[in-house]
Amino acid sequence: MSTVVHRDLADELRLIGSYDAEACMNCGVCTAVCPLEIALLPRRLFRYVELGLADRVRDESETVFSCLLCRACEESCPAEVHITENVRVLRHWLLEGSH
Amino acid sequence: MPLPTRDVIGILTDNLRLRGSVLPIPARRATRWARELDLPRGGETVLYTGMMYQLIPYIERLVRLEQRLGDSPLARFSGVARRVNRFVNGAALIARPSAGERAEYDRVPTNVAKLLQQAGVEFGYLYEDDLYSGALAHDLGADAVVATHAQRVARSFREHGVKEVITIDPHTTTMLRTVYPTLVDDYDVRVRSYLEVLAERAVPAQTQLSGTVVLHDSCVYARYENVVSEPRDLLATTGLTVVEPTHAGKLTWCCGGPAEALYPDKAAAVASRRVEQLGAAAHDCVTMCPICLVNLRKSAGETVRFRDISEYLVEAGGDHAKRSQI
Ligand code: SF4
Ligand code: SF4
Numbered sequence: 346m347s348t349v350v351h352r353d354l355a356d357e358l359r360l361i362g363s364y365d366a367e368a369c370m371n372c373g374v375c376t377a378v379c380p381l382e383i384a385l386l387p388r389r390l391f392r393y394v395e396l397g398l399a400d401r402v403r404d405e406s407e408t409v410f411s412c413l414l415c416r417a418c419e420e421s422c423p424a425e426v427h428i429t430e431n432v433r434v435l436r437h438w439l440l441e442g443s444h
Numbered sequence: 445m446p447l448p449t450r451d452v453i454g455i456l457t458d459n460l461r462l463r464g465s466v467l468p469i470p471a472r473r474a475t476r477w478a479r480e481l482d483l484p485r486g487g488e489t490v491l492y493t494g495m496m497y498q499l500i501p502y503i504e505r506l507v508r509l510e511q512r513l514g515d516s517p518l519a520r521f522s523g524v525a526r527r528v529n530r531f532v533n534g535a536a537l538i539a540r541p542s543a544g545e546r547a548e549y550d551r552v553p554t555n556v557a558k559l560l561q562q563a564g565v566e567f568g569y570l571y572e573d574d575l576y577s578g579a580l581a582h583d584l585g586a587d588a589v590v591a592t593h594a595q596r597v598a599r600s601f602r603e604h605g606v607k608e609v610i611t612i613d614p615h616t617t618t619m620l621r622t623v624y625p626t627l628v629d630d631y632d633v634r635v636r637s638y639l640e641v642l643a644e645r646a647v648p649a650q651t652q653l654s655g656t657v658v659l660h661d662s663c664v665y666a667r668y669e670n671v672v673s674e675p676r677d678l679l680a681t682t683g684l685t686v687v688e689p690t691h692a693g694k695l696t697w698c699c700g701g702p703a704e705a706l707y708p709d710k711a712a713a714v715a716s717r718r719v720e721q722l723g724a725a726a727h728d729c730v731t732m733c734p735i736c737l738v739n740l741r742k743s744a745g746e747t748v749r750f751r752d753i754s755e756y757l758v759e760a761g762g763d764h765a766k767r768s769q770i
Pocket of ligand 2: 375378379380381382383411412413414415416417418419428429
């Protein structure tokens with residue numbers, strides 16, 4: 346399977362809203378406290394964005410839309426990433442983005 | 445499998461764009477409670493329900509319908525349903541709850557109005573301009589629709605000369621207080637939840653209630669809007685013994701409700717974990733958000749009893765005898 350790299354993906358998301366996932370340190374605290382135990386969000390998904398792997402992000406739409414926006418993760422995130430706002434920006438991009 | 449995400453979101457956002465609500469309910473019916481209380485129209489301070497409590501029975505009906513449709517070949521036609529929904533008030537036709545289903549959720553705005561009156565707060569009401577805040581569309585990332593809708597609500601505040609808004613649920617509170625200022629220029633409205641307004645006034649209870657309740661914090665109140673101490677302070681005046689569950693205050697556990705419209709199975713799994721946590725603390729649970737109330741109650745069946753905080757506050761505020769006769 347070929348992977349299309351969309352180099353400007355993070356920039357595109359920053360145009361939609363305040364996307365700050367690059368601050369993520371990949372520590373896993375968010376997954377540990379998430380009521381849905383979402384393993385992908387936000388760590389791997391954010392990495393896909395930084396790497397420009399737009400098709401991988403699209404494949405994970407269900408995860409993006411199932412997040413409760415409950416902020417349990419954000420409350421404990423040591424890097425103070427605005428996880429839920431990043432999720433909302435990804436939703437917007439998935440629904441209406443220029444991809 | 446749930447209905448295709450894009451079309452469900454489409455139906456909801458079409459309704460918001462075209463009809464000012466995610467689910468259309470006639471304004472007259474939705475504001476009947478305010479006419480019964482003879483609330484004055486408009487004013488510098490208004491009670492704003494954002495229709496959240498009143499919408500819950502309709503959303504429940506719609507979700508039940510979705511669950512039935514979701515497993516059937518009809519799911520394929522949701523795209524068609526969305527196109528039809530643009531012209532016909534589709535959701536209203538299919539999602540009509542009974543009077544009994546509506547009564548409890550319609551009672552909460554009445555409770556809040558009575559509590560504010562008892563605390564000596566002067567306020568009016570916007571009647572047909574009490575519009576849904578756009579919270580669900582915002583959560584789903586439908587930003588353009590929400591921005592237009594926020595302008596509409598802000599315009600109505602300006603036209604009515606509103607300077608202060610008192611909200612009754614966490615989702616409307618965060619939309620009007622935190623999200624709208626990012627979407628509307630010169631938005632200068634003070635927004636507070638009735639829990640904050642009442643806690644500040646610290647009116648003593650007239651009647652002491654007995655019993656033990658466990659408090660379920662709403663994620664949005666606790667983590668988005670920092671409303672944590674107010675419900676505790678208010679319940680402390682009622683005489684009830686309030687116990688905390690595992691995961692309380694800023695560390696509260698979600699009710700699962702936000703996933704209900706798109707992924708009901710995931711919502712049910714989260715709700716069931718929360719019901720276990722709450723049930724381990726007490727049999728009676730106090731909620732302060734309509735989405736928490738409906739989602740947790742559905743999951744609990746008879747194991748835990750859920751009631752809105754306004755019901756307890758009204759009972760302790762001197763309306764107990766009247767309420768008990770109902
Ligand atoms: S808790 Fe914060 S820093 Fe840690 S993985 Fe999650 S988003 Fe990244
Ligand atoms: S906001 Fe989403 S990712 Fe974070 S804890 Fe809640 S459900 Fe999990």
